């Protein structure tokens with residue numbers, strides 16, 4: 001099957017998200033779609049999937065023009081899409097979710113649960129997905145949940161499967177497994193569109209790379225010959241520094257001190273167990289680890305979003321173990337949260353409002369209860385320029401920005417005041433290479449201005465490049481403290497997996 005997007009244009013208020021885009025895809029190949037945040041990748045794929053109607057242009061399948069008025073039409077034509085935010089019901093089983101995913105009008109009529117279980121098993125064997133139809137979704141790691149979405153797509157017999165940033169939420173191991181699944185799909189004669197910000201991934205898995213910039217296709221790159229820096233320059237339109245530039249740290253006094261910290265959830269599960277460490281002024285401490293080893297709960301406890309069950313947290317010598325998030329904010333703590341849609345941003349508010357959200361109470365912006373919007377708007381304007389936030393205007397609803405631009409709004413807000421401690425969780429998740437360069441340089445600048453910085457990231461490359469000292473978390477404990485200049489990623493990977501380079505398995 002040959003899929004062709006011909007002269008597609010899609011406008012939103014104030015932006016041309018897709019501007020006369022031409023793109024083809026054949027089954028049996030992987031097309032990587034890359035481009036800056038807001039370049040129009042997700043919009044283009046939503047047009048292909050029948051979620052948006054293009055303002056101009058057409059979609060052709062084997063040279064026949066198609067009209068998709070809803071995803072059901074696209075699905076019927078053989079197009080499937082796995083969204084970045086999965087659409088699964090957490091308390092249902094795999095098979096139950098698969099039943100829900102098939103519309104009663106689909107080619108199977110209404111699917112019976114026993115049939116669904118059988119089909120999950122069959123597809124699972126055929127594509128090597130290793131799925132248990134009776135497992136409950138919320139008990140499954142993200143990578144396995146993603147495979148449930150893949151099964152839903154394959155059940156409807158998709159010839160072309162679109163993945164929107166599938167690897168952003170996966171662990172390194174899950175990414176390897178995901179690529180194996182992609183290869184199996186392609187060998188089985190299907191086509192894959194793969195959106196990613198990780199250029200290494202595009203180079204290693206794609207047969208072709210198409211680059212979008214500001215709504216237009218600016219060219220294609222051949223993965224066999226192109227380099228990361230060439231593609232980065234094509235994407236951004238200027239050379240990009242792909243490595244972090246920083247001098248050695250000049251660590252000063254202790255700013256954050258964590259002693260014997262334990263975090264237990266409502267169900268009595270221990271997520272953080274007896275963790276102690278400190279972060280000094282002027283240094284970046286990184287926390288590496290496979291997702292789900294207590295990093296999320298550690299950050300929540302440090303920022304006041306979750307209660308500590310034991311231990312103490314002090315900032316500049318003051319005990320804040322029992323302070324609320326706002327008190328911590330006023331003591332100079334910044335927090336870039338891992339889940340931008342739930343914790344970082346209010347989608348219904350404007351970009352400007354989000355940029356000053358945590359500062360309504362600061363003197364600069366308030367006279368009693370009244371917000372000084374002139375001052376707030378000035379700050380918003382300068383942050384939009386400084387962080388290159390791609391938005392039609394500062395009044396635009398933050399929820400309509402592209403994923404990476406939402407992240408930039410949060411980073412801009414959190415780093416734009418006087419700070420003692422910055423806690424950044426997955427600070428560049430979903431962010432394009434040009435903006436990663438900027439966010440990393442801002443974090444290093446914070447450090448050099450004397451702020452204590454704690455970076456938690458599942459991207460090993462990122463924590464290794466940024467940190468002056470590296471902690472590794474495994475099963476709720478800090479199992480290693482390393483000098484990132486003196487260890488290899490392999491070595492850190494071993495600690496992350498619960499073993500040690502000398503082969504001793506940790507308890």
Ligand SMILES: Nc1ncnc2c1ncn2[C@@H]1O[C@H](COP(=O)(O)OP(=O)(O)OP(=O)(O)O)[C@@H](O)[C@H]1O
Nearest residue numbers: 012017037038039040041042043400401402403404
């Ligand atoms: N529903 C919407 N309403 C208004 N504007 C939108 C909407 N969806 C997208 N846009 C705008 O269209 C442009 C393209 O956004 P899109 O989400 O396609 O970018 P992207 O390439 O997927 O970026 P990212 O890498 O950050 O996910 C952006 O300027 C965005 O603000």
Ligand SMILES: [Mg+2]
Nearest residue numbers: 041042402403
């Ligand atoms: Mg997107």
